[in-house]
Amino acid sequence: MKTEELAEPKNPMEDFLRMDRIPHIWCPGCGIGTVVTSFADALRKSEIDLDKVAVVSGIGCAGRVAGYVKFDSFHSTHGRAIPFATGLKLANPELNVIVFSGDGDIAGIGGNHLIHAARRNMDILVICVNNFNYAMTGGQVAATSPLSANLSTAPYGNYEYPFSLPYLVDTCGATYAARWTALHIRRVTRSIQEALAKRGFRFIEVITPCVTLYARRNRLGDGLNLLKYYYDKSEIQHGADTRTLGIDYQGKLIVGKFVDREKPTFLECMNTHLQKALGSKYVPYGVKP
Amino acid sequence: MRKVKADPKGVLTGSHYLDGDFAIAEGALAAGCRFFAGYPITPSTETAERFAERIPFVGGVFIQMEDEIASITALIGASWAGQKAMTVTSGPGFSLMMENIGLAAMMETPIVIANVQRGGPSTGLPTLVGQADMMQVKFGSHGDYEIIALSPESPQECFDLTIKAFNLSETYRVPVFVMTDECVGHMHEKVVIPPAEQIELVERKYYEGPKEKYLPYKPDKDLVPFMVKAGDGYRFHTTGLTHDQRGYPVINAEAQDWCVKHLVDKIRKNANKIIEYQEDQTDNAEVVVVSYGITSRVAIKPVLDARKAGIKVGTLRLITVWPFPESRVKELAQKIKAFVVPELNLGQICREVERCAAGGAAAISVPHCGGWVHDPDDILKAIKEAAR
Numbered sequence: 292m293k294t295e296e297l298a299e300p301k302n303p304m305e306d307f308l309r310m311d312r313i314p315h316i317w318c319p320g321c322g323i324g325t326v327v328t329s330f331a332d333a334l335r336k337s338e339i340d341l342d343k344v345a346v347v348s349g350i351g352c353a354g355r356v357a358g359y360v361k362f363d364s365f366h367s368t369h370g371r372a373i374p375f376a377t378g379l380k381l382a383n384p385e386l387n388v389i390v391f392s393g394d395g396d397i398a399g400i401g402g403n404h405l406i407h408a409a410r411r412n413m414d415i416l417v418i419c420v421n422n423f424n425y426a427m428t429g430g431q432v433a434a435t436s437p438l439s440a441n442l443s444t445a446p447y448g449n450y451e452y453p454f455s456l457p458y459l460v461d462t463c464g465a466t467y468a469a470r471w472t473a474l475h476i477r478r479v480t481r482s483i484q485e486a487l488a489k490r491g492f493r494f495i496e497v498i499t500p501c502v503t504l505y506a507r508r509n510r511l512g513d514g515l516n517l518l519k520y521y522y523d524k525s526e527i528q529h530g531a532d533t534r535t536l537g538i539d540y541q542g543k544l545i546v547g548k549f550v551d552r553e554k555p556t557f558l559e560c561m562n563t564h565l566q567k568a569l570g571s572k573y574v575p576y577g578v579k580p
Numbered sequence: 581m582r583k584v585k586a587d588p589k590g591v592l593t594g595s596h597y598l599d600g601d602f603a604i605a606e607g608a609l610a611a612g613c614r615f616f617a618g619y620p621i622t623p624s625t626e627t628a629e630r631f632a633e634r635i636p637f638v639g640g641v642f643i644q645m646e647d648e649i650a651s652i653t654a655l656i657g658a659s660w661a662g663q664k665a666m667t668v669t670s671g672p673g674f675s676l677m678m679e680n681i682g683l684a685a686m687m688e689t690p691i692v693i694a695n696v697q698r699g700g701p702s703t704g705l706p707t708l709v710g711q712a713d714m715m716q717v718k719f720g721s722h723g724d725y726e727i728i729a730l731s732p733e734s735p736q737e738c739f740d741l742t743i744k745a746f747n748l749s750e751t752y753r754v755p756v757f758v759m760t761d762e763c764v765g766h767m768h769e770k771v772v773i774p775p776a777e778q779i780e781l782v783e784r785k786y787y788e789g790p791k792e793k794y795l796p797y798k799p800d801k802d803l804v805p806f807m808v809k810a811g812d813g814y815r816f817h818t819t820g821l822t823h824d825q826r827g828y829p830v831i832n833a834e835a836q837d838w839c840v841k842h843l844v845d846k847i848r849k850n851a852n853k854i855i856e857y858q859e860d861q862t863d864n865a866e867v868v869v870v871s872y873g874i875t876s877r878v879a880i881k882p883v884l885d886a887r888k889a890g891i892k893v894g895t896l897r898l899i900t901v902w903p904f905p906e907s908r909v910k911e912l913a914q915k916i917k918a919f920v921v922p923e924l925n926l927g928q929i930c931r932e933v934e935r936c937a938a939g940g941a942a943a944i945s946v947p948h949c950g951g952w953v954h955d956p957d958d959i960l961k962a963i964k965e966a967a968r
Binding site for chain 2: 309311312341342343345347357358361362363364365366367368370371373374375376377378379380381382383385386403404407557558561565569572573574575576577
C-alpha cells in the first residue's frame with residue numbers, strides 16, 4: 292500500500308464545521324447536533340457555493356449553531372435572527388441566507404419577525420429547532436409547549452395553547468413549510484435540500500428531544516426513550532391540511548411537507564412593481580445585468 | 581483610510597428649501613447609503629418617506645420593518661453584507677432599539693441612526709420638541725461601550741452631519757447617531773447640496789490579506805479592526821457574546837476585559853480626531869454658554885443681549901456631543917467663572933459639563949422639559965447670574 296493512501300482520514304464535517312470550536316456545548320442526547328449534520332449534508336448534496344452561505348442564529352441552545360458552522364455566521368440577539376437575515380439578504384441578494392435557531396427565539400420573542408418575514412416572502416430559509424421549552428435558561432414554558440406539559444415556569448403543567456408553527460407560517464404566506472423530528476435524519480436532509488433549491492420564505496420545523504430539561508421534568512426517560520416516542524408517534528402526511536398539525540402532550544406528531552408553493556419574493560415584487568410604476572427611470576436592485 | 585468622492589447618482593446637487601428630516605435623507609443618499617430600514621414615528625417619519633421616494637431612482641432598498649427592533653437589526657445585517665445602512669426614529673422607537681445598538685457596538689458594525697428627539701418619557705409629546713435622549717444615546721444599552729453622537733442645529737447641518745456620521749461609522753466601525761430634534765427636523769431652511777465631487781466619503785477599511793489569517797476583531801494601529809463582507813469567502817463568525825479576536829465566544833473575565841476595553845478605547849483614544857465643536861469669543865470670556873441642536877439657535881439672542889449689557893460671554897456649540905469634548909471644557913473651566921447650559925431636558929449635558937469642569941468653574945443648568953424651546957430671557961437671566 293502506498294503511503295499517501297494512509298493519510299489521516301478527513302472528518303466529513305470538516306468543510307462545514309469550525310473544528311476549532313468542537314466539542315460543542317449541547318447535552319448528550321440533544322437533537323440539535325443531528326439537525327446540524329443534516330444541514331451540512333444537505334449543503335453538500337445541493338452543491339451550492341458555500342462562500343455565499345450565511346447562517347444567522349438568535350439566542351438559546353439552537354442559537355449556538357451559528358458559532359459552530361464554518362460559513363459567514365452571525366450570532367445575533369434573542370429573537371432577532373430573522374430581521375438580521377433580512378438585512379443580509381437585501382443588502383447582498385446573492386447570499387443564501389439561513390436562519391438556524393430555536394422555537395423560543397423564532398416563535399416566542401421573535402414571533403413578530405417570523406410572521407412578517409413570511410408575509411413579505413423574504414427570501415430566506417428558517418430552520419427552527421423545536422424542543423418545546425426554553426432550554427438554555429433551564430426549561431421554562433414556551434409558545435410551543437404542549438398543554439399540560441410540566442415546565443419550570445409552569446410547575447403544575449402548562450395551560451396556554453401552543454403555536455402550531457407550520458400552520459402559522461402557512462397562513463402568513465410561506466412558500467415552503469415542513470415538519471420533521473430529529474429522528475428523520477434523511478428526510479430532514481432532503482427537506483433542507485428541497486428548501487435550498489426554492490426561493491421565498493421557507494420554514495422547516497424539526498422537533499428535537501431536550502433530554503436534560505423537558506424530558507427529565509416530564510419523566511419521559513432518556514434520549515433513546517424520546518427517539519422511540521418519535522418513532523412510534525410520528526406519522527408522515529405530506530400535504531396535510533396545516534390546520535390539523537397541533538401537537539398534544541406526548542400525542543401524535545404529524546410530519547411531512549405541507550406547503551410548497553411558488554410566488555415572487557420581496558425583491559422580485561419590489562423590482563416588478565417599481566419597474567411598472569416608474570418605467571425606465573427605475574434603477575433595478577439586486578438584479579444581475 | 582481610503583477617501584472617495586460621492587457617487588453622483590445619490591447627490592441632489594443644488595440649492596434647496598428642505599426641512600431637517602428631508603435633509604437627513606439627502607445626506608444619507610449623498611453618503612452612499614443604499615439600505616434604509618425604518619418604522620414610522622413622529623417626528624422622524626419624513627426621513628423614511630423621503631428615502632422611500634428617492635431610492636428607486638438611485639438603486640437600493642427601502643424597507644418598512646415591523647418595528648424598530650427589526651429595523652436596527654436589519655441594518656446590522658445589511659452592514660455586514662457591505663451596504664451603508666441607516667434608520668431614523670424618535671423616543672419610543674429609540675428605546676426599542678437599545679438592545680441591538682449594543683449588538684452593533686459589540687459586533688463593531690458601522691450603522692447610522694438618526695433620532696429626531698421629541699418630548700418624553702414614554703409617548704410624551706409626539707409632535708413637540710425635546711432633547712432628553714442625550715444620556716440614553718450614550719448609556720442606553722446595557723454594559724460599557726462607546727458610540728459617537730452628533731447634533732445638528734439646522735437642516736444644512738442635518739445634511740452635512742449625516743454624511744459625517746457615515747464617515748465616522750465607517751472609520752471606527754461603530755454606530756453613529758445624528759441626534760437632532762423636532763424643531764430642527766421640521767424646520768425648513770436653505771440647504772445647499774454640493775456637487776458629488778466635492779463630497780468626500782470614507783471607504784470602509786476592508787481586509788485584503790490571506791483569507792485564513794483574517795481576524796475580525798484584531799485591532800489595527802488605529803485600534804479599529806479590518807472588516808470583511810459576508811459572501812466574500814472569509815467564513816468569519818461574529819457574536820454578541822464576549823469574544824476574542826477571532827470573533828469566537830470566550831466567557832471569562834480576561835476576555836471580557838480585553839473585549840470591553842477594546843470597544844471603549846477605539847473611541848476614547850481617537851476622541852481628539854472625532855470631536856468637533858464651534859467656539860466663539862471664549863478667549864476672554866467670563867461665562868461660556870454650552871449648547872447643541874436647536875438650543876444653540878435659541879441661545880444666540882441672549883448671548884448677544886448679554887454682550888450688549890457688557891458681559892463677556894463666549895459660546896461653545898457641541899457638534900459632537902459624544903465623545904464629549906472633555907479636555908476643552910476642562911481648559912475653559914480654568915479661565916472662566918461659569919458655564920451656562922441650556923438644553924431641552926433637566927440638565928443631562930450640564931451634568932457632563934459639571935463633571936469635566938471639576939469645580940474649576942460653575943455649571944449652571946437652564947433646564948426645560950421640552951414641548952417648546954427656551955424663552956431667551958431665561959438663558960439671559962442665567963448668563964447674568966453666572967457673571968455675577
